[in-house]
Amino acid sequence: MELYAGCRSKKELKKVDELLSGLHIEFVTKPISQQALELMKEFRSSHGVEINDMLIAATSLDLKAKMISKNQKHYKFLPDIELLEFPFSGV
Numbered sequence: 312m313e314l315y316a317g318c319r320s321k322k323e324l325k326k327v328d329e330l331l332s333g334l335h336i337e338f339v340t341k342p343i344s345q346q347a348l349e350l351m352k353e354f355r356s357s358h359g360v361e362i363n364d365m366l367i368a369a370t371s372l373d374l375k376a377k378m379i380s381k382n383q384k385h386y387k388f389l390p391d392i393e394l395l396e397f398p399f400s401g402v
Contacts, residue, residue, distance in 0.1 A: 313363050343369045
């Protein structure tokens with residue numbers, strides 16, 4: 312949803328649809344929400360984290376999946392997160 316939130320036109324919405332069309336979308340579950348809440352409690356005052364970023368991070372942690380973000384500073388301090396460098400240069 313964060314990708315859609317950044318769209319400013321129907322053309323950009325269509326580009327996001329195209330980008331996501333071949334990907335599996337994982338929805339937030341109760342355990343993911345709970346983990347995001349714990350991350351918020353731990354890092355809100357020290358790093359100014361926001362809800363959407365902690366939901367993304369908690370999803371990555373729950374799935375044990377690597378993640379990539381243009382906003383590296385939003386995630387690099389999180390323990391156990393497998394954050395790939397942006398821009399991504401390897402496969």
